[in-house]
Amino acid sequence: MLAEPLLDWYADAARDLPWRRTRDPYAILVSEVMLQQTQVARVVGRYEAWMRRWPTAGALAAAPVADVLGEWVGLGYNRRALRLREACAVVARDGWPEDLRTLPGIGPYTAAAVGAFAFGRHELPVDTNVRRVLERTGWTPARTPPELGQAVMELGATVCRARDAACGRCPVASGCASNGRVEVVPRAPARTRERFEDSNRWVRGRVVEALARGGPLPEGIDLGRLETAIAGLVADGLVIRDGQGLRLPD
Numbered sequence: 033m034l035a036e037p038l039l040d041w042y043a044d045a046a047r048d049l050p051w052r053r054t055r056d057p058y059a060i061l062v063s064e065v066m067l068q069q070t071q072v073a074r075v076v077g078r079y080e081a082w083m084r085r086w087p088t089a090g091a092l093a094a095a096p097v098a099d100v101l102g103e104w105v106g107l108g109y110n111r112r113a114l115r116l117r118e119a120c121a122v123v124a125r126d127g128w129p130e131d132l133r134t135l136p137g138i139g140p141y142t143a144a145a146v147g148a149f150a151f152g153r154h155e156l157p158v159d160t161n162v163r164r165v166l167e168r169t170g171w172t173p174a175r176t177p178p179e180l181g182q183a184v185m186e187l188g189a190t191v192c193r194a195r196d197a198a199c200g201r202c203p204v205a206s207g208c209a210s211n212g213r214v215e216v217v218p219r220a221p222a223r224t225r226e227r228f229e230d231s232n233r234w235v236r237g238r239v240v241e242a243l244a245r246g247g248p249l250p251e252g253i254d255l256g257r258l259e260t261a262i263a264g265l266v267a268d269g270l271v272i273r274d275g276q277g278l279r280l281p282d
C-alpha cells in the first residue's frame with residue numbers, strides 16, 4: 033500500500049466532517065450507523081442535531097423510543113435506531129466491551145470503525161468504498177492505522193468512485209494494479225431509478241414521523257403504499273396495532 037502519498041493527499045483533501053473531530057466512541061458509533069444508508073451530506077446536520085439532543089450513550093439509552101424514532105426519520109431503517117439505543121443501554125450499564133461486535137446491531141464494519149476511529153486500533157473498516165479501493169489497487173491491508181483507514185475511505189468516496197475512477201488525480205495511481213484501466217459501471221437510466229419520495233422507505237418514514245408526533249397518518253399517499261408500509265413496520269415490530277389504531281413501541 034502506498035501509505036505515504038495517500039496520507040499526504042488526505043492531510044490536504046480530507047473533508048472536514050464533525051465525526052472526524054472526535055474520538056468519543058458514542059459519537060463515532062452514531063455517525064457510522066447513520067452513514068450506513070445515508071449520504072455524508074445529508075448525515076452532517078442530522079448527526080449534529082442528534083448529538084445535541086443526546087450527547088452521551090446514557091442519554092440515548094434513557095430516551096423514549098418514540099423520540100428516538102422521530103429523530104431518525106429519513107435516515108433509513110428504523111430498526112437501526114432501536115439497535116443503536118439498545119447498544120447504548122449496554123454501554124451505559126457495562127461500559128464499552130473489548131469485542132464491540134457483542135453489542136446489539138454492531139457488525140464487523142461498525143466494530144472496526146469504532147475500534148479504529150475511537151479506540152485507535154489498527155483495523156481497517158471495510159465498507160463498499162474501501163472494498164472497491166482494495167480490489168482495484170490490489171492492496172491487502174494489514175494492521176492499518178486509523179488515519180490510513182480514513183484516507184482509504186476518503187479516496188473511495190471522492191476519487192476512486194464506482195462510476196468514475198479519476199485515476200488522473202489519484203495520489204496512488206502509480207502503485208495501483210488498475211491504474212487507467214478501471215471499467216466504469218454504467219449508471220442506470222434515470223427513468224428506471226425510483227424517486228426517493230415514491231419508495232417504501234420514504235412512506236415508512238412518514239408513518240413513523242406521524243406516530244412520533246402523536247398526529248394523524250400522513251395524507252396524500254396512495255392507500256396501497258401506505259398499507260404496505262404499515263404492514264412492514266408492524267412485521268418488524270416498529271409499529272404496534274393497538275385496537276383500531278397504531279402506536280410506536282414503548
Ligand code: ADE
Nearest residue numbers: 049064067072159185189
Ligand atoms: N462513511 C462511513 N464512515 C465514514 C467516515 N468515517 N467518514 C466519511 N464517510 C464515511
